[in-house]
Amino acid sequence: MKIDLEPHRNTAQVLSVRATGSQPPIFFVPTGLGDCSYVLSLAKEMDIDCPVYALAWPPFNEVCPPTLEAMTSQVILAT
Numbered sequence: 001m002k003i004d005l006e007p008h009r010n011t012a013q014v015l016s017v018r019a020t021g022s023q024p025p026i027f028f029v030p031t032g033l034g035d036c037s038y039v040l041s042l043a044k045e046m047d048i049d050c051p052v053y054a055l056a057w058p059p060f061n062e063v064c065p066p067t068l069e070a071m072t073s074q075v076i077l078a079t
Contacts, residue, residue, distance in 0.1 A: 013071070015054040017043045023050035027072045030057055 017039055026048075030036040036054035043052045055071050066074075 013056045015039070015056070016051070017054055018050075018052040021048075021050035021052075023048060025051035025053060025072075025076070027068075028052070028054050029068065030054070 015036060026046075028036060028039045028042070031038070034057060036056070039052065039054040046052070055068070
């Protein structure tokens with residue numbers, strides 16, 4: 001399994017852990033402390049052929065922060 005560890009080319013809010021796969025992508029959010037490092041080891045253990053992305057939390061100073069659905073749809077459209 002190839003782990004890319006490169007930020008998604010269209011946004012710094014996404015860490016592309018595995019960019020390719022034949023199944024729909026899986027998106028992980030950070031822990032309550034903003035850490036998404038757990039995704040790297042979890043992706044290595046997953047026996048599934050799908051892209052894996054770690055999403056960063058949006059800035060909390062926004063009046064209406066985007067929903068998780070909105071964040072993932074932006075990533076899907078950008079890929």
